[in-house]
Amino acid sequence: MAADFSSRLDDLNGTLASIETVMKLDDLRDEIRDLEQQAGAPDLWDDVEAAQKITSRLSYLQGDLRRVEELRSRIDDAAVLWEMAAEEDDEATRAEAEREVDSLQKSIEELEVRTLLSGEYDSREALVTIRSEAGGVDAADFAEMLLRMYLRWAERKGYPTEVYDTSYAEEAGIKSATFAVKQPYAYGTLSVEQGTHRLVRISPFDNQGRRQTSFAGVEVLPVVEQTDHVDIPENEIRVDVFRSSGPGGQSVNTTDSAVRLTHIPTGIVVSCQNEKSQIQNRAAALRVLQARLLVVRQAEQKAELDALKGEGSSWGNQMRSYVLHPYQMVKDLRTETESGNPGNVLDGDLDAFIEAGIRWRKEQEATADAV
Known part of the structure; x- marks a missing residue:
């Protein structure tokens, strides 16, 4: 003993x-x-x-x-x-x-x-975008569940967050949302959450009570800093202003304060409607656009887009499954980390999954370096 x-x-x-x-x-x-x-x-x-x-x-x-x-x-x-x-x-x-x-x-x-967070941008704050993918209204509802999950995770940690843009779906849930986690190392920590998340449950939107599989994508970007020199000429940006909208398309603002920026050379579109003024929304949208262009630039330099920004189809890039029926299980498909309590996970209890993901990524990097 x-x-x-x-x-x-x-x-x-x-x-x-x-x-x-x-x-x-x-x-x-x-x-x-x-x-x-x-x-x-x-x-x-x-x-x-x-x-x-x-x-x-x-x-x-x-x-x-x-x-x-x-x-x-x-x-x-x-x-x-x-x-x-x-x-x-x-x-x-x-x-x-x-x-x-x-x-x-x-x-x-x-x-x-x-x-273990020693990557070039790991110490940065994070910009997280969640999008509904395949699965119709269930996917939009799932995207909103994931948004709440990450905001609750940050709240539990005491990390400040700011939601920049929420695009609501017609019936329920969200088409997409972008928010910032304003904490050092938020990017390195949350970047392992990037990929396609899958939900299996009895659909609350199906009056026949059938089981539905739906998907939502999570993208995590590092916040751009002045040292990155991501300068965007004004003539490369198209600016559109519109009224902020809430669930069901209802107007939540009587002025055209929401801002949509389109980067003409790449076609990247970002928007922000959660600030009170058009100036604030434009500044927030510009930060998101700069972050996206930083990733594109790094991809061009290194010829490996997946280093910072993973994209793929609903089936090709799955990283975690949330099963609510016929049994209760959340399982990470890369690390094999599991939880039998999806309610806790969806309420922000993510540490075990994130820590396992960071260790798994480090092992992958070490294996690649050894080859």
Whole structure:
């Protein structure tokens, strides 16, 4: 028993030491000091967008450092607790130490997954677009279920989100929606969710109560930053303005504040209707367009579009199935990760699937590099 506990603690200690090496704690502390100086500048809020980036980055890095330091302290405390239990032959203290090691293992595994996000854009915020695919009204309803799932996931994590555009379907659900997750590493984390999701259930829209299979696509893009230099000449953009619409096509705004941008050379179309003013909607739509063009540019440079943006038919690019009938199961088709509680998953309980996806992607990359 004692040998097993000590062995587990040694393993956790070694894993955390590896994480500390990957995270380069000295460099992390240096960057925090630099950001603290910038955040303390009297003219910080003269540029609101830059100030928000500085304070957001500072808060995130401080949280990262605090998390590692707390885990290091907890490992030391667990060792002391176990020694106390042994000296006093106290079963309750021994059980407490074992529970703490179980908790530590889970926390360290979660942090280890974060260190696997080392891609070029992994540290960026994310732009997520969900589209209904094959399956008619059930697909539109499923797309709305996925939108809620990801927004609930972000809410559980305390990550800020902003919905830029929602295109409602006529009967129920949505044709598409685009939203931002404004958290560092949101792109690296959520990019493993990209692909076609499949739902099997008794259709609530079929008066004969038949089983229906429907599909929805998830696209995840990195938010563009100034260093990317994605400049779009004005003469390459067509701007259309229209009234924001809600479910069933009803008008939710009496002015033409919604904006649709068409990039003429590529035919890419984006829209935003969730902000109050036309200027705000245009700015938000432009950010989405820049992100899409960044992906196109990278694809042209590397000749591998799937590196950042996966596309395919409903049948050819499936990555997860949500089965509500005749049994209850959510299964990831790449990692084999499963859950027998679709209700929890659709309510945002996605961590096990996301973590498995990140590990799976890293293994795929390592295999490709070895070939």
